[in-house]
Amino acid sequence: MKGSGGARRAPRSTPRPRGRPPGRSSRDGVIAGRDALLAAAERAIARDGPRVTLDAIAAEAGVTKPILYRGVGDRDALVFALAERLTRRMTDQVAEQVARTEDPEDMLRRLVRGYLELAAAQRNLYLFVTAGGVGDKRLQQSLLLADGAAQQFVDGIAAFRSARGADPAVATVWSYGLVGSLHYVTLWWLREPSLELETVTEHITSLLWTGLRLEEPVD
Amino acid sequence: MKGSGGARRAPRSTPRPRGRPPGRSSRDGVIAGRDALLAAAERAIARDGPRVTLDAIAAEAGVTKPILYRGVGDRDALVFALAERLTRRMTDQVAEQVARTEDPEDMLRRLVRGYLELAAAQRNLYLFVTAGGVGDKRLQQSLLLADGAAQQFVDGIAAFRSARGADPAVATVWSYGLVGSLHYVTLWWLREPSLELETVTEHITSLLWTGLRLEEPVD
DNA sequence: GCCTAAATCTACCTATGGTAATTTAATGTG
DNA sequence: CACATTAAATTACCATAGGTAGATTTAGGC
Structure with a gap:
């Protein structure tokens, strides 16, 4: 109802490569645990004020948005989780x-x-x-x-x-x-x-x- | 900072006519006074809930968005005005x-x-x-x-x-x-x-x- | 009768939440 | 040791909605 971003579009020729970049896997220890994400969110909020964007939070955590979503859910879930913490x-x-x-x-x-x-x-x-x-x-x-x-x-x-x-x-x-x-x-x-x-x-x-x-x- | 919608784009051939449509002018009495806009906003809110869009409010008022903006200001101003009323x-x-x-x-x-x-x-x-x-x-x-x-x-x-x-x-x-x-x-x-x-x-x-x-x- | 000014509509931009397609690294298997 | 499979994560994308600029038409003055 809100952001049902469904992409069902014909493939295009994209110059830049997609996919996973070279780096270490996540199997050797959880890189971005839920707590680390929430802590990063708190830092971003302290810095940017209550209107932080999720991009800013993800950047502060050193991850990309989908990771943030897998870790804590959507924005409402983030508010909820931080409310619990506080x-x-x-x-x-x-x-x-x-x-x-x-x-x-x-x-x-x-x-x-x-x-x-x-x-x-x-x-x-x-x-x-x-x-x-x-x-x-x-x-x-x-x-x-x-x-x-x-x-x-x-x-x-x-x-x-x-x-x-x-x-x-x-x-x-x-x-x-x-x-x-x-x-x-x-x-x-x-x-x-x-x-x-x-x-x-x-x-x-x-x-x-x-x-x-x-x-x-x-x- | 938020929506600095600046259009500096090359002109395109638009099929549909733009500009003011035929109709009565606004000189013969204020068509969409501030009170009428706010009343329409209240109707739209009662119907759609607290997450109404400004488009819905403008439609309920029978005007277009710029008119709504000239009448009451941005969304925060609308909230403020309705808070005063209530x-x-x-x-x-x-x-x-x-x-x-x-x-x-x-x-x-x-x-x-x-x-x-x-x-x-x-x-x-x-x-x-x-x-x-x-x-x-x-x-x-x-x-x-x-x-x-x-x-x-x-x-x-x-x-x-x-x-x-x-x-x-x-x-x-x-x-x-x-x-x-x-x-x-x-x-x-x-x-x-x-x-x-x-x-x-x-x-x-x-x-x-x-x-x-x-x-x-x-x- | 023509020109200026005011008013307003359409189209557009920008920002942001949210997701799908895609690609690579790691892991297991013959 | 080569190869398929899986898991993870990145990029690119979409959709929505707030907000504004340019185009355009009517009304009124000279």
Whole structure:
């Protein structure tokens, strides 16, 4: 439906030779493993921004496009794979920070801060992953972060206050809400870094922990 | 950088006539005003989904592509313009609902419900507007909803609890957080409508109003 | 009545995602 | 050791879609 490039064309006289060039085979060890391709993609994205072309990625990896396609699939699959990678990295790094405290509010604060830090440190990759897809595909993939990272945190919160029946639906909605607020504030902050990291962290933490209610007006 | 379509090619013998066809001029009233173009774009999007081509939009509007470009600009400008329109529509409709109550929590609840309702009612347009852009451009436009709709609501909340110094930075961060959580929950809900509208509304409202804290564990 | 100006359409370009045809190196077999 | 077979990978290609320039015709002014 998208690019059904079918070539059923009469043969022509091509001056340049086609086919495999002289070089070492691939049997002696996998030359371009999936991980190497993804790492190259991350490098290309960091360099060229979220609108990198697949040609640029393939060139960075030192392979040709069909190899890239055999290794990771089409562009959507690439976005998906990189989203998984980034999510895992974020989860790991943030989890380490979160584990350093016992206070739930402080856990949330560390989660927020870690999210902002990593997004800023890998700005282009973050944009590529969150804005890379299009249309319905995007609907599938943009939620990866929420699917993975936040769910376990919110589950933890839900378990913490185990007085209630621990409705799993609540945890799901909350985890999407949590990630969504983080994501939008991150986008805004990447665009206009007018506030300090710590300030933004405090404001989001306040919103998410205490809610909009706060206390009644003092009058 | 993108499509610098420069034609510096030797003239060919084209059988078909080029140029302006017989018809009425545009002096007697603007034929394809900006609003008409945008309305046609919305129709085409509703029909074809968020991946509509500009050709389809121009055809729906009954004009040719250059006219579309003169009227609204390139694709990013189109996304931007439609985002503005949708935002205004949402703001108006939601504001009407919000005004029917005095209780701040109920105002928030109505805001949430209205957001979900409109997004679901105009699913394709919502996806086009929120996922339409790419790369850095997206960073500019995806925040329109937050820029407009939520800010005034959060300002209201901030004014309501006027005890604090009403830091405008807090209101900004909160409004992005508010819209972000709405947006992500909406995407999830559009993908998997497993819960009733009212249930989702209650869960988000609870998260945003009360926060993750709730009460201490009962033990 | 002719010329200028404005408006617009067709045709085209360019860029990019994605794939098929083709060719060579490696490997197994008589 | 010569030869067929297979696997891999490169080049060239296609299709689609955004964006623009040149051609052309109508309307209005001198």
